[in-house]
Structure formats: structure tokens, C-alpha cells
Amino acid sequence: MEDNSPQLSNTGPKPEEMVRDIRLMMERSSRFISLSGLSGIAAGVCALAGAYLGRSILAGYYGEYQSRGFFSGDDFSRLKIKLVALAVVVFVVAFLSSFYFTWIRSKKKGVALLGPTSKRLFWNMVIPLFAGAVFVMGMLRYDEWRFIAPASLLFYGLALLNASKYTLTDVRYLGYGEIVLGLANMFFIGYGLYFWALGFGVLHIIYGSIMWFKYERNG
């Protein structure tokens, strides 16, 4: 089992201990390691709930189309607003709930949530995500729906890959998963919601469970 909150050794400096201390300090000062697995699980649950709601909204829309026989422009713009609002709500709830569990964990470990490591992690994550968000909004502006799920999965995966240099390296595998799903989705256009649920829901839950099991099970 890996030691979660390593302490500096107390005895006199033997070479092995010195090397251990050096490595520990380099790690502690360059990576934010209080990310909780529970945060991943919480985000995954939010995403699955969001995908379910999204599916029912879409089902309602297509149901009306079936019964009336044509699409009306009004219906379409209402659908657009509903889905975007849902996405925003899901994002906010997922962010807050994952923030909560990481906050609890960092409190337990006695590490400040706002340190140089968390700041670095934040910016390295936010910049690719922001680029992705603008890109997706650009597509929405032209009513280009087909590539929204693949694009959000890809940008998120790349953001995670970048962020993995500043937090638990395991995050990189979650990033790989999102990238693979995003690319695969390009060949199954129209199933975006399912890929989205897989990537943001199922993968998060699997990743979070593994992380919790690996690092947090024993305290």
C-alpha cells in the first residue's frame, strides 16, 4: 500500500533517507495530490443523471415531431435552450460536488486547498477546457450538433492529460479514456449522448472508485 501522507524522517540523515526526503519534497511541492476518488464518482453520477434527463428531453422532442409530422423552428430553439441549460446545471453541480470531496480530503490531510500546487493544477486544466468550451459554443452557433459530444470528450481528455503532470499521474489514464471515446464517437455520429454518458459518467465512476480504493480506503 502506498503511504498517503508521508512525513519527513526523524532520524539522522542516512543517504537513503535523504534521497527519500528530496523526492518527497519535490513531489509535494509540484503536485496536488488531495484529489479525492469520491470527487470522480460524484461527477460521474451527475453526468449520468444529466444524460438521462437529456435523453428524456430529446425523446419528448422527437415524440412531438412524430405526432405532428414536422419540426417547428420554435420547438427546435426551445430544445436548444433546454439542453444547453441542462448542460450548464450538470456542469455546475458536478463541479461543486467534486470540489466538496476534494475539499474534505485536503482538510483531512492538512494541506491547503489553495496552494501553489492546486493553483498550477487549476490553470493547466482550465485553459484547455476553456478552449473546448468556446469551440463547442462556436459549433452551437451554427447548429452543428453532431460533433459536440466528440469535441467535449476530446478537449476534456486533453485537459486531463495536461493536468496529470500536476496531480496524481493516474489522471492521465482517465484522459486517455476520454480521448479514445471522443475519437470513437466521430465514427458513430448520432450516438453522442451515449458516448457522453460513457465518458463523463461511467469512466468517472470507474476512475473514482479505483482511486478511492488505491489511496483512500485506509483513511
Add this chain to the structure above:
Amino acid sequence: MKNPITGLNKIFDNRIRLGVMSILMVNEEISFNDLKQMLEVTDGNLATHLVNLEENGYIKVKKGFIGKKTNTTYSMTKTGEKAFADHIAALEIMIKGVK
């Protein structure tokens, strides 16, 4: 400064000084408070060791302000980098020798 037998740098015998140097190897610049938090030491203790490292020319001190609060940041000098690299090389030799 160097221990003639092992080649280890005596200044880095102290865990806090060793910690400061390790942190500065991977962070271009770091504040007093961040150092304190990472090393889990008291203000006075940390300050003493920082003065020691500064007097040896291993670290540079920059005093600034964030609003009205003082914000002192530290960074490594070329001399410090060299000394730390030599220390690690000596540690490596020692560990290899033991095995």
C-alpha cells in the same frame, strides 16, 4: 563545506535546508508561507535556515507586497543548483557503494 570523506555537503545535513533546496529545484519561485506549509515547520525555524542558505549564496530572496501584506519569495541561485547537484551525486555514490 564539503565532508572530505563522503563528498556530501554539510549544509544539507539539515532536513529543513535539504527540503527547501528540493522544493526550489522544481519551483522557480516560492513564497515563505508556501514553504512553511510544505515543510511543516514554524516561522522562526524556517527563517533561520533560509538565512543560512542565503548567506551561503544558495538562494535568492525577493521582498514584495501583495496589497499591504509582505510577500517574500525565494529562488535558487546557480551556485545553489550546482551545490545541490553535487550533493545528490555524492548521495548516489554512497548508496551504490553500500549495495
